[in-house]
Amino acid sequence: xxxxxxxxxxxxxxxxxxxxxxxxxxxxxxxxxxxxxxxxxxxxxxxxxxxxxxxxxxxxxxxxxxxxxxxxxxxxxxxxxxxxxxxxxxxxxxxxxxxxxxxxxxxxxxxxxxxxxxxxxxxxxxxxxxxxxxxxxxxxxxxxxxxxxxxxxxxxxxxxxxxxxxxxxxxxxxxxxxxxxxxxxxxxxxxxxxxxxxxxxxxxxxxxxxxxxxxxxxxxxxxxxxxxxxxxxxxxxxxxxxxxxxxxxxxxxxxxxxxxxxxxxxxxxxxxxxxxxxxxxxxxxxxxxxxxxxxxxxxxxxxxxxxxxxxxxxxxxxxxxxxxxxxxxxxxxxxxxxxxxxxxxxxxxxxxxxxxxxxxxxxxxxxxxxxxxxxxxxxxxxxxxxxxxxxxxxxxxxxxxxxxxxxxxxxxxxxxxxxxxxxxxxxxxxxxxxxxxxxxxxxxxxxxxxxxxxxxxxxxxxxxxxxxxxxxxxxxxxxxxxxxxxxxxxxxxxxxxxxxxxxxxxxxxxxxxxxxxxxxxxxxxxxxxxxxxxxxxxxxxxxxxxxxxxxxxxxxxxxxxxxxxxxxxxxxxxxxxxxxxxxxxxxxxxxxxxxxxxxxxxxxxxxxxxxxxxxxxxxxxxx
Amino acid sequence: xxxxxxxxxxxxxxxxxxxxxxxxxxxxxxxxxxxxxxxxxxxxxxxxxxxxxxxxxxxxxxxxxxxxxxxxxxxxxxxxxxxxxxxxxxxxxxxxxxxxxxxxxxxxxxxxxxxxxxxxxxxxxxxxxxxxxxxxxxxxxxxxxxxxxxxxxxxxxxxxxxxxxxxxxxxxxxxxxxxxxxxxxxxxxxxxxxxxxxxxxxxxxxxxxxxxxxxxxxxxxxxxxxxxxxxxxxxxxxxxxxxxxxxxxxxxxxxxxxxxxxxxxxxxxxxxxxxxxxxxxxxxxxxxxxxxxxxxxxxxxxxxxxxxxxxxxxxxxxxxxxxxxxxxxxxxxxxxxxxxxxxxxxxxxxxxxxxxxxxxxxxxxxx
Numbered sequence: 001x002x003x004x005x006x007x008x009x010x011x012x013x014x015x016x017x018x019x020x021x022x023x024x025x026x027x028x029x030x031x032x033x034x035x036x037x038x039x040x041x042x043x044x045x046x047x048x049x050x051x052x053x054x055x056x057x058x059x060x061x062x063x064x065x066x067x068x069x070x071x072x073x074x075x076x077x078x079x080x081x082x083x084x085x086x087x088x089x090x091x092x093x094x095x096x097x098x099x100x101x102x103x104x105x106x107x108x109x110x111x112x113x114x115x116x117x118x119x120x121x122x123x124x125x126x127x128x129x130x131x132x133x134x135x136x137x138x139x140x141x142x143x144x145x146x147x148x149x150x151x152x153x154x155x156x157x158x159x160x161x162x163x164x165x166x167x168x169x170x171x172x173x174x175x176x177x178x179x180x181x182x183x184x185x186x187x188x189x190x191x192x193x194x195x196x197x198x199x200x201x202x203x204x205x206x207x208x209x210x211x212x213x214x215x216x217x218x219x220x221x222x223x224x225x226x227x228x229x230x231x232x233x234x235x236x237x238x239x240x241x242x243x244x245x246x247x248x249x250x251x252x253x254x255x256x257x258x259x260x261x262x263x264x265x266x267x268x269x270x271x272x273x274x275x276x277x278x279x280x281x282x283x284x285x286x287x288x289x290x291x292x293x294x295x296x297x298x299x300x301x302x303x304x305x306x307x308x309x310x311x312x313x314x315x316x317x318x319x320x321x322x323x324x325x326x327x328x329x330x331x332x333x334x335x336x337x338x339x340x341x342x343x344x345x346x347x348x349x350x351x352x353x354x355x356x357x358x359x360x361x362x363x364x365x366x367x368x369x370x371x372x373x374x375x376x377x378x379x380x381x382x383x384x385x386x387x388x389x390x391x392x393x394x395x396x397x398x399x400x401x402x403x404x405x406x407x408x409x410x411x412x413x414x415x416x417x418x419x420x421x422x423x424x425x426x427x428x429x430x431x432x433x434x435x436x437x438x439x440x441x442x443x444x445x446x447x448x449x450x451x452x453x454x455x456x457x458x459x460x461x462x463x464x465x466x467x468x469x470x471x472x473x474x475x476x477x478x479x480x481x482x483x484x485x486x487x488x489x490x491x492x493x494x495x496x497x498x499x500x501x502x503x504x505x506x507x508x509x510x511x512x513x514x515x516x517x518x519x520x521x522x523x524x525x526x527x528x529x530x531x532x533x534x535x536x537x538x539x540x541x542x543x544x545x546x547x548x549x550x551x552x553x554x555x556x557x558x559x560x561x562x563x564x565x566x567x568x569x570x571x572x573x574x575x576x577x578x579x580x581x582x583x584x585x586x587x588x589x590x591x592x593x594x595x596x597x598x599x600x601x602x603x604x605x606x607x608x609x610x611x612x613x614x615x616x617x618x619x620x621x622x623x
Numbered sequence: 624x625x626x627x628x629x630x631x632x633x634x635x636x637x638x639x640x641x642x643x644x645x646x647x648x649x650x651x652x653x654x655x656x657x658x659x660x661x662x663x664x665x666x667x668x669x670x671x672x673x674x675x676x677x678x679x680x681x682x683x684x685x686x687x688x689x690x691x692x693x694x695x696x697x698x699x700x701x702x703x704x705x706x707x708x709x710x711x712x713x714x715x716x717x718x719x720x721x722x723x724x725x726x727x728x729x730x731x732x733x734x735x736x737x738x739x740x741x742x743x744x745x746x747x748x749x750x751x752x753x754x755x756x757x758x759x760x761x762x763x764x765x766x767x768x769x770x771x772x773x774x775x776x777x778x779x780x781x782x783x784x785x786x787x788x789x790x791x792x793x794x795x796x797x798x799x800x801x802x803x804x805x806x807x808x809x810x811x812x813x814x815x816x817x818x819x820x821x822x823x824x825x826x827x828x829x830x831x832x833x834x835x836x837x838x839x840x841x842x843x844x845x846x847x848x849x850x851x852x853x854x855x856x857x858x859x860x861x862x863x864x865x866x867x868x869x870x871x872x873x874x875x876x877x878x879x880x881x882x883x884x885x886x887x888x889x890x891x892x893x894x895x896x897x898x899x900x901x902x903x904x905x906x907x908x909x910x911x912x913x914x915x916x917x918x919x920x921x922x923x924x925x926x927x928x929x930x931x932x933x934x935x936x937x938x939x940x941x942x943x944x945x946x947x948x949x950x951x952x953x954x955x956x957x958x959x960x961x962x963x964x965x966x967x968x969x970x971x972x973x974x975x976x977x978x979x980x981x982x983x984x985x986x987x988x989x990x
Binding site for chain 2: 012014015016018019022023026029030033034036037038040041042044045046047048049051052055056222223224
């Protein structure tokens with residue numbers, strides 16, 4: 001029973017007409033709205049998806065904990081320990097000053113100092129944190145945590161802090177860390193460094209940065225509109241850095257460092273059979289722990305401006321004239337080149353006339369009749385002066401270079417220097433001048449243009465001791481992952497074997513042993529180990545005429561004292577070079593320090609043997 | 624009241640189910656908007672909205688049940704009650720979010736500005752129901768309706784509730800135009816309105832001015848006034864074609880969206896259902912409005928036609944302003960999405976409006 005729409009004609013004709021227009025309006029408006037949605041969701045969808053992810057996901061970097069450094073016995077040299085820094089964000093507090101006053105009260109800190117720090121940081125960007133304290137004490141952490149509710153804006157943040165067990169003792173080997181600076185950040189960003197990250201700035205910390213650093217992990221954290229973390233979406237675990245095993249012996253290093261005491265100088269000890277560096281101390285030193293807690297501007301400036309250059313590693317970066325220690329090179333060259341008969345004596349009047357000049361011996365009046373052996377033992381300058389012209393500069397340079405002088409040793413530390421071994425070609429290249437024969441006479445006793453690093457001399461002594469095998473000095477023996485797996489191993493690396501006649505070796509060895517027994521190196525003589533070596537006193541300024549004692553010169557003009565050596569004399573194991581800057585006479589200033597290190601070495605050897613013995617006895621009992 | 628059998632035969636199932644669909648979409652989206660991951664539930668709001676649905680059904684069937692011509696007699700009493708309630712809001716009202724909009728009735732916080740929208744439609748339908756003059760109404764004919772409507776708008780504006788005041792205004796203008804204002808008079812009105820704009824600017828609250836400035840340049844203050852617009856657009860856009868899925872809208876769940884379950888519910892819906900969902904929702908509104916325009920055309924008298932037109936104009940303007948605001952093509956003004964946004968007063972008022980439409984629609988068959 002369909003009802004007809006009886007009212008159709010009545011109704012509201014005007015309204016009916018207008019309603020038609022309304023359909024058009026309705027379609028227009030809805031199409032517009034829908035077009036907007038298509039634009040947002042279809043065309044801009046990817047962009048807004050990115051923005052929404054960006055909104056909700058924060059990446060939290062979890063830096064890999066830096067690797068440890070241990071000595072040859074596995075004793076800890078460097079590790080990282082947890083520490084806490086104290087920050088303040090004034091925007092989070094209604095009354096920042098009052099909060100700081102309260103904080104000072106809780107911590108028993110100086111209120112004015114806190115307020116001063118706050119005032120100084122007033123111009124920083126909003127919500128930037130102000131560092132109130134680094135590596136704060138445990139009591140501070142407890143106090144802040146306890147009163148957290150009264151201290152809005154005050155936060156503690158944990159971060160691993162580098163810990164150098166022996167402070168400055170091995171500072172120049174281990175180095176220090178610093179924050180990645182803005183310039184570095186540009187190039188290092190790809191490698192995952194972020195602002196505030198630490199990076200090795202010196203020493204092993206820098207040279208082995210990649211090994212020690214480990215890999216950053218990260219968390220993708222979902223946060224809500226207030227930035228509160230809701231959950232962890234994805235996590236990449238950080239990989240701790242590798243452990244580095246050094247060839248350094250912690251106790252020997254400590255002994256070397258203490259032997260140097262307040263002097264400026266360096267001691268390098270090398271295993272003659274492998275090139276392993278057992279100790280490398282340089283003074284004055286710095287405490288790398290100061291860098292670890294965040295070095296202050298004035299502390300850093302003090303280090304930079306110190307005239308005694310504590311930041312310089314004298315063993316690898318100091319270039320000094322070798323003085324009489326160079327006579328070892330001269331002696332070997334003369335015997336090998338056959339320019340002398342070692343048994344023939346010359347007469348030493350106390351000077352060597354060459355050209356129109358008299359080259360002076362260190363001893364006024366001379367040593368009388370001197371043959372090869374005696375010349376080394378008493379360090380007769382005149383004897384070696386006359387060897388100079390006989391060999392000629394180029395042959396001297398050849399032999400010096402054979403022993404690694406004048407070239408970088410290639411030790412795994414940054415900024416090593418090479419020193420200078422001059423020859424005719426070098427002179428021409430450097431000064432555009434021919435070599436003058438008179439200059440050879442100076443070079444013959446390790447003066448003139450010759451400079452070497454203490455590390456080079458130590459390594460040379462190792463080669464002399466082992467019969468001519470020149471090893472590359474090594475400081476790292478093994479790189480290990482945290483679970484103890486060996487990642488890399490560094491064995492002895494032979495640079496070259498220097499072919500030497502047995503007769504040459506015997507004569508040089510005997511002479512060097514006698515230097516300590518009856519000659520200039522007497523102060524290195526030890527009751528428990530026979531040392532062989534050579535003293536050196538390198539002039540800093542040329543003395544014309546007068547025989548002045550070192551003490552009579554102003555400090556920075558005083559001679560450098562050298563003692564280069566190995567032991568035991570008959571069956572060498574360890575070579576040591578000692579340099580004391582402006583120390584005066586090598587036999588007096590440097591030789592006694594070498595003795596201390598040798599005796600410690602023997603003591604340590606004995607401990608090792610005792611332990612092994614105990615172990616063998618123990619196991620035999622068990623059988 | 625006696626139920627005529629013809630009432631059942633001509634019951635408007637389409638409008639009824641469309642209404643239920645909107646409320647259903649609303650409750651599920653409110654559920655998602657209020658779901659708390661940590662506590663594992665969505666709180667009381669979805670259940671309350673379901674309760675308001677019950678209230679709304681009563682309002683709807685009441686409006687539907689009696690002959691709409693009786694409404695003619697109820698217009699002034701209803702208007703009077705609205706005026707009193709809006710004054711009461713001003714005197715004893717309950718404030719929230721910086722404005723005073725509600726009267727606390729114990730079990731229910733009534734927001735009188737919602738039924739006030741109906742009052743305007745009723746007033747205008749009553750006033751314009753007589754046959755219009757041959758060339759339409761003159762401006763002088765508008766003094767009476769303006770005098771009646773102005774207090775409602777003024778009382779809403781001082782709450783302050785700019786969004787509702789705008790709706791009241793545009794519904795009023797719509798009714799006047801539909802009622803038959805002369806085109807010339809209308810032009811004069813528009814001109815006067817434009818001249819009035821700078822003065823109106825002076826009366827706006829600082830936050831309202833900020834909203835308008837922010838609309839013109841959302842990046843002006845991305846974390847302040849521009850925050851809502853930007854976050855809302857991010858929510859809609861990141862929904863892409865198919866949405867992130869029900870309960871998986873991150874913008875919503877992590878509270879990046881403002882007013883998630885009320886004015887910005889469309890952003891929540893878009894983020895979770897994508898362009899496809901939006902198309903469906905907009906299509907439902909389109910169908911409802913287009914169908915009601917058809918009811919306007921078929922209504923058996925001017926009064927009925929104007930009633931239906933006014934009621935559907937309310938829906939139309941709400942949808943348009945809300946979607947335009949949330950999607951960033953209009954400044955942010957607080958306007959809910961009809962029947963979808965949370966809110967008892969609004970839902971009950973809208974369902975009453977639908978009831979009136981059904982009433983007129985059905986009675987076109989009955990003398």
